[in-house]
Amino acid sequence: NAGVTQTPKFQVLKTGQSMTLQCAQDMNHEYMSWYRQDPGMGLRLIHYSVGAGITDQGEVPNGYNVSRSTTEDFPLRLLSAAPSQTSVYFCASSTGPNSLPSQYFGPGTRLTVL
Amino acid sequence: DQQVKQNSPSLSVQEGRISILNCDYTNSMFDYFLWYKKYPAEGPTFLISISSIKDKNEDGRFTVFLNKSAKHLSLHIVPSQPGDSAVYFCAVTLSGSARQLTFGSGTQLTVLP
Numbered sequence: 496n497a498g499v500t501q502t503p504k505f506q507v508l509k510t511g512q513s514m515t516l517q518c519a520q521d522m523n524h525e526y527m528s529w530y531r532q533d534p535g536m537g538l539r540l541i542h543y544s545v546g547a548g549i550t551d552q553g554e555v556p557n558g559y560n561v562s563r564s565t566t567e568d569f570p571l572r573l574l575s576a577a578p579s580q581t582s583v584y585f586c587a588s589s590t591g592p593n594s595l596p597s598q599y600f601g602p603g604t605r606l607t608v609l
Numbered sequence: 610d611q612q613v614k615q616n617s618p619s620l621s622v623q624e625g626r627i628s629i630l631n632c633d634y635t636n637s638m639f640d641y642f643l644w645y646k647k648y649p650a651e652g653p654t655f656l657i658s659i660s661s662i663k664d665k666n667e668d669g670r671f672t673v674f675l676n677k678s679a680k681h682l683s684l685h686i687v688p689s690q691p692g693d694s695a696v697y698f699c700a701v702t703l704s705g706s707a708r709q710l711t712f713g714s715g716t717q718l719t720v721l722p
Contacts, residue, residue, distance in 0.1 A: 499652070535618070536714050537613070537698055537700075537711075537712030537713050537714045537715060538710075539712070543709055553709065585653070587652075598655070600645075602650070602652050603651070
């Protein structure tokens with residue numbers, strides 16, 4: 496049971512490039528989310544999904560796309576990277592609405608956009 | 610406008626003493642409150658939580674207190690250990706919000722041996 500895994504661990508992009516951050520969980524969790532963490536700030540929600548085929552926007556969705564074709568995977572796509580997207584990205588998963596809302600986080604992807 | 614505030618960016622405590630971390634929130638509709646611990650280069654890990662129907666929850670050395678009238682949450686660690694040195698985030702959630710968490714900015718706790 497690997498929990499929540501994220502790849503890559505580190506990535507450097509040039510402005511305008513696109514890329515996909517991968518996230519997978521093997522706990523059969525319905526809910527998955529993407530957060531970003533910037534210095535001096537808490538984690539901010541980018542997008543989330545309540546099940547396969549269902550996604551919605553969080554607090555800071557601009558510049559990011561998501562899709563959820565399977566329960567296990569929830570990739571985050573940067574369409575055209577900007578320096579403002581330099582951050583640490585965390586993926587999280589949790590069980591359904593009838594359970595406690597604690598979320599399990601992956602180890603993070605540190606992204607630098609030059 | 611920040612809905613969740615942790616006003617102390619850092620806290621230093623001597624080993625064996627009590628650590629008290631604080632968190633304030635603005636929306637009285639929040640109904641579940643959590644604390645996460647984060648070590649460098651790792652994701653946050655869930656520590657302890659409390660629902661709005663309670664005012665205290667204890668788990669070993671960790672106790673969370675909720676003061677709904679003051680919209681204030683605190684985490685007590687007794688006794689503090691060097692391994693507790695980490696960033697602590699409080700988080701809140703709202704019923705019907707699909708379990709989406711709103712985080713405070715975190716407090717760096719350093720426990721001195």
